[in-house]
Amino acid sequence: MSGLTPEAIIQALGALVGERGLLVGADMAAYEQGARYGAGQALCVVRPADVQEVQAVVRWCVEHGVHLVPQGANTGLVGASTPDASGTQIVLSTSRLRGLCEVDVANRSVTVDAGVTLQELNEQLEPHGLWFPIDLGANPTVGGMVAANTGGTRLIRYGDVRHNLLALQAVLLEPAGELLDMGRALRKDNTGPDLKQLFVGTSGAGAVLTRATLEVHVRPSQSATALVVPTSDDAVLQLLQALERDLGDYLSAFEGLSGNAMQAAIDHVPNLRNPFAPEPAPDFAILIELEAASSKAYTGLDLQEALNAFLQDQFEQTIENAVIGNGHELWHLRHSISEGARALGKPIAFDVSVPRSQIMAFCRAARAVVAAEFPFLHVVDFGHIADGGVHFNVIWRNDASQPYDAAAVQALRDRIYAMVVQQFAGSYSAEHGVGPHNSAYYHRYTTPTALQLAQGLRRLVDPRQLCGSVDFGSAPQS
Structure with a gap:
């Protein structure tokens, strides 16, 4: 962390983004609380108005060792877009990066700024008979969807964001503030490593995503x-x-x-x-x-x-x-299932996947575990059977026979995730990605060799690990 005082940091960042681009105090509340998990305290929130301001903020933060957390619409469910409790991190919101939404009808593609939301994108595509068919129960930004690699209910037909991403623009931490354009509006481009995929599904770690080119689809008739x-x-x-x-x-x-x-x-x-x-x-x-x-x-x-x-x-x-x-x-x-589940009590959510040939067997086994070992809990499960994904939600009902117990919740998480990974060869995070809420399981179930490789990649783009809230790899070395 920089030797500068908090006041000096805020003043310096305010000079880069202007009065409209800086939030402090009570105005930061919506940016400090995650949609389901994750609540912290930011030093300030910066909202750059364009890519040049993003570059300036990133360059300054790297120079002074200030940690930033990129954030889109803050709809993620693993706490990856919210600051920690230290009060030293800044939130870099892409909510004002929304000037570009350029549709190429003949190419069936759209180039869009990271702060444009899914709803806004589809409103722009509708007059052309096109849509971006990632169907979610939220309204995330394009940048957030890329960072989380969102899937949704129609994945079996259209794929996830990764499968629909043609090009990506990002501001790097190394070299500090460097703007990197990765890919073009091409479906066929075999000219070396597909660098944009390094930033897909990494929950905002290592770079600030500023623009994407997406393949879009003809609307169903x-x-x-x-x-x-x-x-x-x-x-x-x-x-x-x-x-x-x-x-x-x-x-x-x-x-x-x-x-x-x-x-x-x-x-x-x-x-x-x-x-x-x-x-x-x-x-x-x-x-x-x-x-x-x-x-x-x-x-x-x-x-x-x-x-x-x-x-x-x-x-x-x-x-x-x-x-x-x-x-x-x-x-x-x-x-409406998620809303109904929340009305019953406190959800303990599991976003998991298994080979689809095993999905019904997993659901039976998981329900049996809850019934035998946690009989005071209530299972509300649903999911994407065709792609092996299931939202195995467990509710600590408001009328449960015993009061909410964080230790019991942790024991349940450990038990279900172990079953998913070890017994059913599945994933503990099918769609929601990795964030502070579940990063312990990333380190638990990722091999040492894979952790080492992930850490090496992270050091290439963000050697001081100043961007994002998750360490994809082994513990940072000094």
């Missing part, structure tokens, strides 16, 4: 949705394989919803009804979505008719009940 009840756990993957065989060109989502998850949403989210009424919500259901850019007029294919015929063929084999209805209503149920 038709879609079909159904909520189906499988005949058994084994039938879930049989149904998925049949869908991929018969309608795989159109399959965009295959989402699993437990009965507990659906009921939490139905009970606590206004204007949300049980689609199976008057019957209760089933123990498990699958939300299926098909999408096609091509219209029925040219292909003769009606997706809803095709889905209906498929489901009819699957009745009694893999399906025992189905609701074929308003897609908006069914997706509203899916997207």
Whole structure:
């Protein structure tokens, strides 16, 4: 940390970004508290208005040894975009980097500043019949999505951010303030290492992302949705394989919803009804979505008719009940689960993935662990069955038989993550990335050789480790 006083640091940074670009005191509150985890105290918040101001701030911070934490919309769920409790870190917000959103319709790409949000991006793309189909329960910035490598509910059709990233611009810590453009608006470019991937999924460590070029997609002209009840756990993957065989060109989502998850949403989210009424919500259901850019007029294919015929063929084999209805209503149920879970009590969230052939077995095993070892907790699980991801949320209910106990929560985390990694060859962070909230597991489950390599890469771009809140590698050497 610099020998300068806090006041001198704030004054110097204010001179670089101007009055609008500097926040102190109570004005920093929204930048110091994470969406779910992570709460700290910043020395100040700087909000550069353009790339040149980002360069100036980074250059000054490196020169004076001041730690900065890049932050987009602060919607991350592992605390990676919030400062620690020291009061010595500055938050570098990209919220004012939003001047550029340049659509190349023929190339089906868009070049966009890091501070533009997902909603704003899609609003700009809509008049061109295009969209960026990363479907999330939040409205992050483009820079944040790249840093976290977000996935979402339609990953099986469109991939995650990494698969849709054509080019990236970043301000480096070494050389200090250097602007690096990585890649071009090309789908084919085999001219050496793909350097932009060094900064994807690293939670803002090592550089400040300032601009991205993304591949975008043609908006669907038709879609079909159904909520189906499988005949058994084994039938879930049989149904998925049949869908991929018969309608795989159109399959965009295959989402699993437990009965507990659906009921939490139905009970606590206004204007949300049980689609199976008057019957209760089933123990498990699958939300299926098909999408096609091509219209029925040219292909003769009606997706809803095709889905209906498929489901009819699957009745009694893999399906025992189905609701074929308003897609908006069914997706509203899916997207309301998190809100319903929060209303029950304190969520203990697990964003994990396993090989999809093992996902139902994992869910059974994890539920059994909670029932046997933590019977006072309530499981509310849902997830992306087709890509092996599951949000295995456990709720410490407001009416639980014993009061909230941080030690019990830690024991549960250790138990579930060990099961995911060691028993099911899975990941303890499928979508949310790595931040202070789960970095201990990164070090626990990453091999020493991989840690050493990650640390070497980090030293190349940020030798003093002044950027970001996570150390990807071994402990820094002096």
